[in-house]
Amino acid sequence: MPVPNQVKNQHLLWRAGFGPAVEQLAELSKYSPSQYYKAIVKASGKKPAYINVAGEDLVSIYEDLMDAGKRSKLSADDRRELARKQREAVRDLNIYWLKEMVASPAQLREKMAFFWHGHFASRNQNIFYNQLLLQVIRENALGNFGTLLTEVSHSASMLIFLNNQQNRKGRPNENFAREVMELFTLGRGNYTENDIKEAARAFTGWTANASGEFVFRKNFHDDGVKTFFGKKGNFNGDDILELLLKDKQTAKYITQKIYRFFVNENVDEKITASLADRFFKSNYDISDLMESIFTSDWFYNEKNIGARIKSPIELLVGIQRMVPMKLDNDNSLMLLQKLLGQQLLYPPNVAGWPGGKSWIDSSTLMTRMRIPQMFTDRDELNLTPKQDDDQMMGRKNDGTAAVPVGKKKNAYAVNAQIDWPQYISKYTDVKRENLIPAIKQNLLQVNTPGLERSLGTTVDVGSREAFLKTATVQLMSTPEYQMC
Amino acid sequence: MSSKKVSLSSNRGVGNGLVIKRKKFIQIGSLATASLMLPKFLKALESNALVPSGNKVVVVLQLSGGNDGLNTVIPVRNDIYYKLRPSLSIRKGQTAELTDEVSLHPSLTAFKALYDEGNLAILNNVGYPNPDRSHFRSMDIWHSASKSNEYWNTGWVGRYLDAQCNGCARPTQALEVDDVLSLALKGERNNAIAVQNPQRLYGIANEKYFKDILKNHNGEHYDEQPVEYLYKTLAQTLSSADYIFKQSRLHPTGATYPNTELGAGLKTIASLIFSEINTKVYYISLGSFDTHVGQDNQQSKLFAQMNDAVKAFTDDLKKNGRMDDVLLFTFSEFGRRVAQNASNGTDHGTANNMFLISGGLKKKGVLNAMPDLADLNEGDLKFKIDFKDVYATILNKWLNADANKILGASYGMLDFI
Numbered sequence: 001m002p003v004p005n006q007v008k009n010q011h012l013l014w015r016a017g018f019g020p021a022v023e024q025l026a027e028l029s030k031y032s033p034s035q036y037y038k039a040i041v042k043a044s045g046k047k048p049a050y051i052n053v054a055g056e057d058l059v060s061i062y063e064d065l066m067d068a069g070k071r072s073k074l075s076a077d078d079r080r081e082l083a084r085k086q087r088e089a090v091r092d093l094n095i096y097w098l099k100e101m102v103a104s105p106a107q108l109r110e111k112m113a114f115f116w117h118g119h120f121a122s123r124n125q126n127i128f129y130n131q132l133l134l135q136v137i138r139e140n141a142l143g144n145f146g147t148l149l150t151e152v153s154h155s156a157s158m159l160i161f162l163n164n165q166q167n168r169k170g171r172p173n174e175n176f177a178r179e180v181m182e183l184f185t186l187g188r189g190n191y192t193e194n195d196i197k198e199a200a201r202a203f204t205g206w207t208a209n210a211s212g213e214f215v216f217r218k219n220f221h222d223d224g225v226k227t228f229f230g231k232k233g234n235f236n237g238d239d240i241l242e243l244l245l246k247d248k249q250t251a252k253y254i255t256q257k258i259y260r261f262f263v264n265e266n267v268d269e270k271i272t273a274s275l276a277d278r279f280f281k282s283n284y285d286i287s288d289l290m291e292s293i294f295t296s297d298w299f300y301n302e303k304n305i306g307a308r309i310k311s312p313i314e315l316l317v318g319i320q321r322m323v324p325m326k327l328d329n330d331n332s333l334m335l336l337q338k339l340l341g342q343q344l345l346y347p348p349n350v351a352g353w354p355g356g357k358s359w360i361d362s363s364t365l366m367t368r369m370r371i372p373q374m375f376t377d378r379d380e381l382n383l384t385p386k387q388d389d390d391q392m393m394g395r396k397n398d399g400t401a402a403v404p405v406g407k408k409k410n411a412y413a414v415n416a417q418i419d420w421p422q423y424i425s426k427y428t429d430v431k432r433e434n435l436i437p438a439i440k441q442n443l444l445q446v447n448t449p450g451l452e453r454s455l456g457t458t459v460d461v462g463s464r465e466a467f468l469k470t471a472t473v474q475l476m477s478t479p480e481y482q483m484c
Numbered sequence: 485m486s487s488k489k490v491s492l493s494s495n496r497g498v499g500n501g502l503v504i505k506r507k508k509f510i511q512i513g514s515l516a517t518a519s520l521m522l523p524k525f526l527k528a529l530e531s532n533a534l535v536p537s538g539n540k541v542v543v544v545l546q547l548s549g550g551n552d553g554l555n556t557v558i559p560v561r562n563d564i565y566y567k568l569r570p571s572l573s574i575r576k577g578q579t580a581e582l583t584d585e586v587s588l589h590p591s592l593t594a595f596k597a598l599y600d601e602g603n604l605a606i607l608n609n610v611g612y613p614n615p616d617r618s619h620f621r622s623m624d625i626w627h628s629a630s631k632s633n634e635y636w637n638t639g640w641v642g643r644y645l646d647a648q649c650n651g652c653a654r655p656t657q658a659l660e661v662d663d664v665l666s667l668a669l670k671g672e673r674n675n676a677i678a679v680q681n682p683q684r685l686y687g688i689a690n691e692k693y694f695k696d697i698l699k700n701h702n703g704e705h706y707d708e709q710p711v712e713y714l715y716k717t718l719a720q721t722l723s724s725a726d727y728i729f730k731q732s733r734l735h736p737t738g739a740t741y742p743n744t745e746l747g748a749g750l751k752t753i754a755s756l757i758f759s760e761i762n763t764k765v766y767y768i769s770l771g772s773f774d775t776h777v778g779q780d781n782q783q784s785k786l787f788a789q790m791n792d793a794v795k796a797f798t799d800d801l802k803k804n805g806r807m808d809d810v811l812l813f814t815f816s817e818f819g820r821r822v823a824q825n826a827s828n829g830t831d832h833g834t835a836n837n838m839f840l841i842s843g844g845l846k847k848k849g850v851l852n853a854m855p856d857l858a859d860l861n862e863g864d865l866k867f868k869i870d871f872k873d874v875y876a877t878i879l880n881k882w883l884n885a886d887a888n889k890i891l892g893a894s895y896g897m898l899d900f901i
Contacts, residue, residue, distance in 0.1 A: 360713065360717055378690070389771070
């Protein structure tokens with residue numbers, strides 16, 4: 001049976017974005033996916049605006065920090081206060097970006113940026129470093145991979161995270177060189193330990209200043225001859241990046257990772273080989289690669305639809321796109337990110353989030369299936385995330401608690417204000433007996449036969465409105481809704 | 485097509501002043517009572533539960549945040565210790581003395597008693613090569629048992645679980661007392677269950693619905709659709725919840741435990757140990773030991789909690805004749821620097837000590853030399869024992885499992901059990 005356009009376009013919106021928004025529902029069946037993809041690309045055309053969440057106070061503390069004299073006068077209390085302000089700002093940046101994912105028309109750009117955010121995974125307490133790296137990633141998300149790689153490798157966030165400020169002539173620190181090759185370009189097993197040693201020498205002297213600008217410290221740079229991939233030369237860091245881009249293995253590695261993220265965890269070798277060819281020949285044009293994926297026939301093959309487990313961010317954003325809402329307190333969004341195991345700007349390590357089945361265990365699955373009820377006030381957030389000592393420095397409470405429910409310990413109400421009239425209006429023309437199939441069609445990318453029987457006993461039949469609300473919430477509270 | 489027609493623009497009109505009145509029907513369900521409907525493929529396995537009696541059990545007590553080992557097991561005759569910690573060191577007279585040279589933190593009186601009875605061993609200088617000072621990263625290394633330059637997505641207990649629960653209905657061979665599952669308990673094919681309180685396993689309002697969707701789901705498409713993995717997890721979760729709840733009511737301990745999270749957790753663990761549950765590894769955490777500032781207060785408070793809870797737990801085990809079967813051990817992601825800092829605290833360090841508590845210890849007391857404070861690596865202790873040797877020993881000798889397979893390498897065997 002041919003896959004209808006609505007299903008294909010939903011598939012496209014889940015993969016090339018964060019799922020269909022309620023206002024898009026009516027148009028999904030009207031266009032072919034290739035027409036729809038053109039519109040999606042157009043909506044992501046603009047260069048994204050720089051996101052700055054740092055307040056004046058933080059900026060002025062930073063300006064003081066640039067001054068070595070003032071820096072030395074900073075007391076331990078000042079430093080603690082600075083750390084606290086930074087944590088708050090990083091949290092604000094997290095929420096700001098999350099809301100962009102919900103509301104931005106540039107869905108493809110934000111989704112691509114979300115992918116690169118996991119690929120170029122960095123953790124940094126400095127809010128400005130975070131903002132700068134995020135901008136590099138959002139700006140170049142659909143541009144040229146070589147430029148993206150180069151700019152990320154020159155970013156303060158990544159250089160500091162991977163200890164390259166300690167990488168000096170005669171005292172090399174190989175961390176940066178290793179991850180550039182293992183995680184950013186070639187993938188494990190495609191280089192020798194000696195290549196890493198030699199590349200590390202080439203990256204000596206690369207660091208950043210307090211305002212996040214790239215700095216090349218000539219005195220720390222090893223300008224001797226290096227042997228890298230059998231070539232001899234007085235290579236610097238940029239030469240190494242260029243040599244890595246000239247190796248087709250980089251195109252293969254990136255293409256396979258993109259395929260796993262955007263298409264299917266099970267890689268089709270034939271398809272990815274031809275995609276890698278094209279990516280390499282286009283000199284790493286990301287837009288061209290994505291177009292060849294999203295306009296192909298195989299992308300819309302049934303085996304690729306509903307085959308991915310949504311990441312926590314995709315889940316949280318996707319719900320909010322379909323059911324427009326405003327939360328009284330954004331902290332519940334932080335709490336849910338922690339509970340589900342994916343916090344923006346805070347990847348577990350430089351390898352990023354492993355994804356796929358690793359998102360799911362009994363605790364995360366139950367939490368995921370409870371979220372729609374939490375958003376609609378039928379359940380409460382009574383779970384405590386793991387203590388995070390890297391952030392907390394031994395303090396017990398980090399102020400991310402949501403709104404307490406009465407006197408109960410660790411129980412919070414999410415308090416979402418949902419714009420139900422907008423949502424419900426999309427179903428005005430649907431007959432009562434067709435409502436469940438229609439909602440199911442719009443919400444789920446997996447069609448399992450048993451589900452409708454379960455709705456019978458739990459859906460509120462008191463009014464059309466109540467029926468729509470409860471059926472929506474219950475259909476989102478399913479294993480099927482975890483898939484896209 | 486004119487792309488203008490496509491409403492990709494962002495006119496969300498969020499809110500519109502609509503406020504859903506807070507309803508009072510938040511209800512707490514218990515997942516645990518009604519009998520469960522499992523898909524056929526799991527139903528067949530349901531009766532295979534293996535319940536060995538008198539079996540060996542491990543309790544892992546994680547001290548999160550990097551516990552300061554030097555103020556835990558104190559080298560009371562070491563001048564360097566007192567010199568590097570002018571205001572933070574603990575005087576010999578104030579401590580719980582084990583030997584002439586070695587004392588415990590004053591709050592650890594029950595640990596001293598366990599030492600005197602021969603139920604406690606101390607392993608010094610445990611760590612790993614190329615230590616990492618990030619809490620998260622170092623904890624990941626301890627959880628996954630990887631080398632410090634490897635990133636693994638599974639944990640050592642999780643991989644033990646894989647070996648134990650090959651196609652079994654419920655992955656209850658390992659259990660964490662928490663709301664969120666740690667990496668340590670995630671396997672390749674199985675994940676352990678995290679449960680804070682078996683009486684109210686998930687405290688969910690929508691429990692009946694979840695049971696319904698599971699019942700109505702046709703399990704025959706297993707292996708075909710990726711969503712089946714989630715249904716399998718859902719089935720295991722509901723089945724395990726039911727099983728754990730029933731087991732926890734079988735022989736609930738009557739002993740009194742301190743009214744702390746750790747006390748309640750160890751009480752749950754004791755009740756389960758006394759039941760016929762097939763759980764072999766329990767995992768529980770206490771924290772935060774990240775004492776950069778005002779260490780003494782924080783560490784003493786946490787140690788008092790640990791001391792009282794472990795005392796109630798070991799008393800309970802002795803009374804019920806299970807002390808020899810249970811091995812409780814502590815660990816932390818790293819120790820702290822030898823010298824104190826300017827805020828009466830300590831910063832992140834490297835090697836650390838571990839407590840091993842059981843009636844079944846073959847070697848007791850202080851098992852190896854105290855840290856050599858004259859031989860430091862840029863102010864940090866040098867590790868002498870790889871923590872993976874400890875895991876390997878426990879897996880092989882206590883749990884009778886294939887440590888090489890679970891740890892992915894061959895590690896040394898220690899002789900404390």
